Amino acid sequence: MAFGELLADSGDRSAADAVIDVAAERARTLGTRTRHYFNSAGAGLASSGVMSGMIDHLRKEEQGGAYEAAALVADDLNAIYVHAAQLLGCDTDEISLHDAATTGLRVVFDALRLGAGDTVIAPRSSYVSQALRLLTLEKVDGVTLRIIENAPDGTVDLVDLEAALIAAPGAVISAVHVPTSSGLVEPVAEIGVLAQRHGAVYVLDATQSVGQIDIDVRAIGCDVLVATGRKFLRGPRGTAFNYVRRGFLETLKPWAPDVRGSEWSGETEWVTPVAARSLETWEAAIAGRIGLGLAIREALERGMPATESFIAEGAARLRAAFAEIDGVTVVDPPAATAGIVTFTVDGMHARDVSKELRARRIDTIAIPASHAQWDLGARGIDAVVRASVHVYNDQSDFDAFIDAVTDIAETQRGAAA
Ligand SMILES: Cc1ncc(COP(=O)(O)O)c(C=O)c1O
Secondary structure (H helix, E strand, O other): OOHHHHHHHHHOHHHHHHHHHHHHHOOOOHHHHHOOOOHHHHHHHOOHHHHHHHHHHHHHHHHHHHHHHHHHHHHHHHHHHHHHHHHHHOOOOOEEEEOHHHHHHHHHHHHOOOOOEEEEEEOOOOOHHHHHHHHHHHHHOOEHHHHEEEEEOOOHHHHHHHHHHHOEEEEEEEEEEOOOOOOOOOOHHHHHHHHHHHEEEEEEOOOOOOEEOOHHHHHHHHOEEEOOOOOOOOOOOOOEEEEEEEEHOOOOOOOOOOOOOOOEEEEEEEEEOHHHHHHOOOOOOHHHHHHHHHHHHHHHHOOHHHHHHHHHHHHHHHHHHHHHOEEEEEEEOOOOOOOOOEEEEOOOOOOOOHHHHHHHOOOOEEEEHHOHHHHHHHHOOOOEEEEEEOOOOOOOHHHHHHHHHHHHHHHHHHHOO
């Protein structure tokens, strides 16, 4: 069934449709002109404004020197903290900028200085790099690692989580909002309630949710939230940011104080002011930061509630359409309501499906179990095709995508017969 028919069927051409100006989004997104782009969970398409801002800055560096160019945009750089705080519902001094979500997680986990006697609790939705970090903490540093089982709908089992918290008061929860391997949305606010009830530290990986889901860190109740710039926020690669709750920041012991955040005040002394940016490093690609700031502003201007419902609705329609195609299995868990859709085609490796789609100018990506062993590996799935929706996806994108998957599955069935 085509996307248009699904829209008609539902009878509720959504409010989000009215609020998101898809044509305007496409007009300012060059990447939509030649491709049907469904890989925003990999890296969202940046707008022309974001790209021009970065190029302009590089020209300033070329003409006047990189430090001098940075001084010229000092106000814009400061504004990134203001806008990131607005996006997450926190204060400006609770934001730090990094080059990757993985770096944001690393500086926090380094500063926790975990060792024997400490417990980290993690869900099955954990991302590969964080899972490997936690396994390293377990194997090398003697930290106890407790993986929480899933509830039947695929979300982290809150009963099992609470049992783990009771067994290890003061543990660190390393949670995920939306994983890399499905459209699952974890119950992040409920996790926050449990964290507070049991005095746990709560670190939330929101790499796949910031930019697609309206986020309020105070309502979630996390101590740290980690985000990346290049995915649903549509910023450049090599950009990321953290929220670090003010009271929590004071308990951290940064592993490697940097000139960015600390002042070497005497032979053996240094001073580190209490602000999340003390976790940053001095060096950064300033053009990338300019692009990140512009992307955050565009997301705020577009409005996160409207963005969230538009993306969720598009993904739901893809799931419904794919579920009707013979030989195609939607492998998202029942609690998948985010803008990521995962599926397999009988008899074909996900990599080959994605390749076939790319040949038809449709961009998706294959996610192997090695990116999510606690999820895909545990479910016995060796790889999935991952598609992700954004505000620049229009009717023609959805129709082309659904037709192509139908065609690929049909051809495969014919070949297997
Ligand atoms: C859920 C999740 N967490 C963390 C990361 C890592 O983000 P980064 O590549 O910015 O370090 C990813 C990347 O795909 C991810 O999907």
